[in-house]
Amino acid sequence: MFVYGLINSAVLALMALGFNLTFGISGIANFAYGAIYVVAGFITWAFINHLNLPYAVSAILTIIIIGIFGALVYKFIIKRIRGLVISEVIATFGISIILLELLRFIGLIGFKYSLPVFIDGSVEILGVYVDIQRLFIIGLGILVIISLYVFTHHTKTGLAFRGIAQEEHTSLSLGINPDRIASLSMGMGSALGAFAAIVILPLGTITVDSGYDVLINALSVCIVGGLGSTFGVIIASFIIGYTQTITAMYLAPHWTMIVSLFAILVILVIKPSGLLGHQKELEERV
Amino acid sequence: MKKSVVSLFIFLSFFLFTFSASAQQYITLGIPTSLKLIEGHEGQKAAQLAIEEINAKGGVKVGNEKMLFKLEALDIRDGEPGVPVSEALLGIEKLILDKKIYAAVVGNFRSEALLAAMDIYSKYKVINIGTIAMTPKFQEKILSDKEKYKYSFRGALDSKYASGYVQSSMKFLNKEFGYNKVYIATQDVLWANAIGSLMEKWFKDNGWTVAAFDKYPVGATDFSAGLMKAKSAGVQVIMAIFDMPTSGILVKQWKSMKVPALLTGFISPLTGSKAWKTFGQDIEGVLESVWEIGYFPIKAYPPSVKFSAAYVKRWKEDIQSGHGAAPAYDTVYILANAIEKAGTLDSEKVVKAIEETDMAGVVGRIKFDNGHQLIFGDDPKQTACGGVFQWRKGKMLLVWPESIASDKIQKPAWMK
Numbered sequence: 001m002f003v004y005g006l007i008n009s010a011v012l013a014l015m016a017l018g019f020n021l022t023f024g025i026s027g028i029a030n031f032a033y034g035a036i037y038v039v040a041g042f043i044t045w046a047f048i049n050h051l052n053l054p055y056a057v058s059a060i061l062t063i064i065i066i067g068i069f070g071a072l073v074y075k076f077i078i079k080r081i082r083g084l085v086i087s088e089v090i091a092t093f094g095i096s097i098i099l100l101e102l103l104r105f106i107g108l109i110g111f112k113y114s115l116p117v118f119i120d121g122s123v124e125i126l127g128v129y130v131d132i133q134r135l136f137i138i139g140l141g142i143l144v145i146i147s148l149y150v151f152t153h154h155t156k157t158g159l160a161f162r163g164i165a166q167e168e169h170t171s172l173s174l175g176i177n178p179d180r181i182a183s184l185s186m187g188m189g190s191a192l193g194a195f196a197a198i199v200i201l202p203l204g205t206i207t208v209d210s211g212y213d214v215l216i217n218a219l220s221v222c223i224v225g226g227l228g229s230t231f232g233v234i235i236a237s238f239i240i241g242y243t244q245t246i247t248a249m250y251l252a253p254h255w256t257m258i259v260s261l262f263a264i265l266v267i268l269v270i271k272p273s274g275l276l277g278h279q280k281e282l283e284e285r286v
Numbered sequence: 287m288k289k290s291v292v293s294l295f296i297f298l299s300f301f302l303f304t305f306s307a308s309a310q311q312y313i314t315l316g317i318p319t320s321l322k323l324i325e326g327h328e329g330q331k332a333a334q335l336a337i338e339e340i341n342a343k344g345g346v347k348v349g350n351e352k353m354l355f356k357l358e359a360l361d362i363r364d365g366e367p368g369v370p371v372s373e374a375l376l377g378i379e380k381l382i383l384d385k386k387i388y389a390a391v392v393g394n395f396r397s398e399a400l401l402a403a404m405d406i407y408s409k410y411k412v413i414n415i416g417t418i419a420m421t422p423k424f425q426e427k428i429l430s431d432k433e434k435y436k437y438s439f440r441g442a443l444d445s446k447y448a449s450g451y452v453q454s455s456m457k458f459l460n461k462e463f464g465y466n467k468v469y470i471a472t473q474d475v476l477w478a479n480a481i482g483s484l485m486e487k488w489f490k491d492n493g494w495t496v497a498a499f500d501k502y503p504v505g506a507t508d509f510s511a512g513l514m515k516a517k518s519a520g521v522q523v524i525m526a527i528f529d530m531p532t533s534g535i536l537v538k539q540w541k542s543m544k545v546p547a548l549l550t551g552f553i554s555p556l557t558g559s560k561a562w563k564t565f566g567q568d569i570e571g572v573l574e575s576v577w578e579i580g581y582f583p584i585k586a587y588p589p590s591v592k593f594s595a596a597y598v599k600r601w602k603e604d605i606q607s608g609h610g611a612a613p614a615y616d617t618v619y620i621l622a623n624a625i626e627k628a629g630t631l632d633s634e635k636v637v638k639a640i641e642e643t644d645m646a647g648v649v650g651r652i653k654f655d656n657g658h659q660l661i662f663g664d665d666p667k668q669t670a671c672g673g674v675f676q677w678r679k680g681k682m683l684l685v686w687p688e689s690i691a692s693d694k695i696q697k698p699a700w701m702k
Contacts, residue, residue: 004510104366109322111534111555111564122542128514131542204507204535209367213505248511254474254503 001249003128009241010138011200015214016221016233017144018192022070024228025161025185026178028078029085030070031092033193034215035099040066040194041206042103045113055116059198063191070190074183082182096211104208117202133202140199144192148230161185165228213257220260224267226277235275239263312356313346313631315618316387316412318378318403320365320395324554325418325529325607329392329614330359335600336618346622349629355618358385365395365418365529367505374399375406382410388631390414391441391617392610397421397476404428404438411633413640415620417442417613420477420577425657436637439658441620442613442649443577443672445480447662448552451575452481452525453488454664454686455550455674458695460494465523467495469516469547471509471536472527474501481527481552497521502528509536510543517545522701526551529609534564541568548701551575558606562680569677571698576673579666579690580612580648581605582682584673586690587666593648613660613670616647665689 019033030036040062047058073095081087117133124130152158163171164181172178221240225232240263244256267274317333319326337355340346345354362377363369374394381387390407393416394400400419404427407414414437416424422444428435459465468489472482482499489496497519500512513536516524524547526536534555540547550573555561557574559582582604583591593615598604605611624639625631645652650666663669664687674686676695683693 001514004514008508104322104363107322109366109531110324111531114534122544129542129544131539204538205532207505207507207532209505210507212368245511248508249515253500253506253509253512256508257503 001245003125003130005242005245007130007134007137008245009238010141012217012221012241013234013237014137014141014144014196014199015193016218016225016237017141017148017230018189018196019218020189020222020225020228020230020233021148021192022185022189023222024230025165026074026182027085028074028082028088028182028186029092029227030186030189031089031215032073032095032099033092033189033218034211034213035096036066036070036190036193037197037214038103038206038208038211039099040197041115041201042108042113044115044198044201045206048115055118062198063194066194067187067191071183071187073190074179074186078186079179079183082179096215100208100211108206108208111205113206114204115198115202115206131203137199137203140195144195145230145234157181157184216257216260220264223274224263226274229274229276232274232276236263311351311353313348313353313389313625314356314358314385314387315621316378316381316385316390317357317359317392318362318374318381318390318394319359319392319418320363321359321361322363323365323395323529323531325610326361326365326392326395328605328607328611329417330357331601332597332605332611332615333357333391333618335597336615338600339596340618340622347626348631355622358387360385362394362399364399367503367530371396371399371402375402378403378406382406382412387412389621390416391621392417392614394419397423400424401427404435407437408434411437413437413439413621413633413636415439415441415617415640417617418610420445420448420480422446422480423476425655425659428657436658437633439640439654439660441617441652441660442610443662443670444659445477446484447672448477448575448577449481449484449488450662451577451672451674451686452485452527452551455573455575455695456485456489456494456523456525457492458686459523459548459550460492462695463522463697465548466493467497467519467521468523468525469497469512469519469521470499470525470527471512472499472501473506473530473533474503478527478529485525504530505532506530507532507535509539513539513543513545516547517543521547523547524549524551526553528552529554531555537565537569537572541565546701548573548698552577552608554607554609556677557608559604559682560606562677570679571696571701572677573685573695574608574675574677574682576675576684577609578613578649579671579673580615580650581608584684584690585692587650587671589646589648589666612648616649616652619645619647620652 022030044058044062047053118136119132122129122131160176163176164178168178221236225236244259247255247259317330341354345352360377360381362374364374394403395418397419470482472478486499498515533553552575580590583594624636627639628635650671653661655661661669673684675682675684684691685695
């Protein structure tokens with residue numbers, strides 16, 4: 001249970017990082033995030049199976065395409081309603097429904113829609129067999145977190161990200177273009193969603209409905225951790241991840257999704273800003 | 287003058303075209319089901335094949351005239367997660383009112399939707415022979431008001447018969463290999479839960495230990511917690527009942543977690559020939575139930591050989607679903623025979639003729655019981671028939687029932 005709880009936590013963290021990045025920088029709650037995750041899975045699948053591209057090339061191309069798509073969504077849709085929170089949520093959720101229902105309409109349902117694992121096989125850890133793909137999830141999750149830290153602390157664009165996250169108007173006076181940064185954050189957040197999909201989806205199949213599950217999971221992790229707080233996301237992933245595993249193990253598997261929703265309710269009642277949301281410090285927000 | 291001649295020509299062409307089109311009388315059959323799911327999709331193709339065969343012979347004799355069959359399919363999506371029953375019902379009503387269907391075949395995917403749809407069929411007096419939804423509550427509802435629900439039939443097996451087939455393989459495993467500890471995993475829907483509950487009781491009554499009985503929501507993609515439970519309890523058998531595409535993940539995880547227990551039951555991604563291509567050696571030794579025979583050739587029952595060959599010839603691929611397709615083919619013939627026997631399209635008389643059906647189908651001999659359920663047994667010459675096959679070296683070897691089995695259950699080499 002310890003091992004699988006850890007893996008489940010890593011899966012949740014990886015799922016939520018992209019959503020959290022976009023919100024932390026630009027304040028946009030990208031409700032199309034789950035749909036983007038699923039679309040990324042199908043694009044990679046199509047590259048591999050229809051264009052016969054190598055897995056690595058398909059994955060890189062997908063991440064780039066999805067990143068550009070996210071930035072374009074900002075440029076052509078979100079930019080016009082920026083700051084109107086409800087409108088942003090409605091617009092992104094609308095995009096989500098369009099994408100997912102379009103995939104459903106095309107008929108992308110079946111076990112054949114699955115991505116290959118990076119390396120086949122499993123290893124024994126603490127008496128439990130774990131497939132190597134799950135170890136990749138943990139490793140790549142850690143790598144993404146470190147990369148994000150380095151990016152936001154040691155690159156010019158990353159510093160601009162933090163500037164916008166801290167105080168948009170002051171950043172503007174220093175020559176940082178908030179629209180450009182917000183567009184980049186949407187693109188990067190979406191690309192991270194695509195990355196998560198490529199790493200996580202080989203464990204199962206690509207299903208249209210998982211778009212909604214991913215959104216709920218990402219949302220619950222971010223709300224519990226504190227929207228915009230990377231460290232909060234990590235802590236919340238562990239709390240929700242282990243609770244889900246314990247629930248599935250000792251109660252019943254069909255209660256696991258309720259854990260995420262229940263966690264949102266509890267945190268909104270007890271501490272609406274999330275576990276680490278109250279600090280809103282510069283480092284915390286990115 | 288030239289304009290008038292052209293106008294007259296167009297008018298006459300239109301008139302002749304319309305007249306010739308309306309001169310042909312059709313009996314429209316509706317297929318309201320989840321067309322994107324394999325059982326629905328292949329059910330539609332099997333029904334289409336039967337219609338083409340019947341039409342090629344001139345159609346159905348109704349009294350003194352011959353009429354052709356026509357198909358109207360609608361994706362009501364009731365098998366997909368999150369789709370409300372009300373949406374499925376709207377689709378059925380649309381087929382009845384807009385497309386004027388005479389009868390419906392294949393039908394609802396989810397039992398929850400089927401039970402609600404029976405009232406609609408009853409309201410419009412539309413005959414329906416379903417081949418997918420499996421709840422035993424179907425017969426209960428018919429018997430609760432036979433006159434009202436007489437238009438509904440089921441041409442496939444139900445959960446009670448299905449659990450009987452699973453029991454047969456469990457009896458064998460217990461007798462031959464001494465297995466007596468099981469983990470039950472089902473999809474959280476009426477038909478699968480019914481099989482799970484019936485099997486749980488059967489296991490307990492027959493001296494087995496049930497380590498746990500877990501129900502997974504439709505669309506579930508992680509089975510690791512349940513598999514851990516099974517492994518730590520030391521079960522020898524995992525009995526899984528799933529018809530959702532994501533249930534193939536259970537197989538992946540079962541193998542990667544090296545759970546030393548035999549996988550049995552019904553997992554829809556494992557029922558067709560393509561499963562070996564997808565999973566390869568991972569499914570060696572897996573025991574898979576076939577809800578209705580006929581979808582792959584069984585030498586001992588020639589109609590199945592003929593049907594599967596005709597299907598492959600028509601659609602250039604073999605059937606992958608172990609439920610729904612073969613009976614969908616039969617239901618079109620059941621309807622055709624009943625209409626010819628009744629000599630009319632009057633629903634009341636055709637219902638009566640269907641109740642008296644006694645014919646050889648690809649799923650076995652076709653007869654309905656008092657609750658309008660197709661009768662199943664273990665010899666296709668006597669009743670409709672399901673079975674159990676075992677995956678061995680890429681082949682689907684039928685191991686039960688004995689009347690048509692080509693092999694015996696073998697303990698997989700990797701099991702201790």
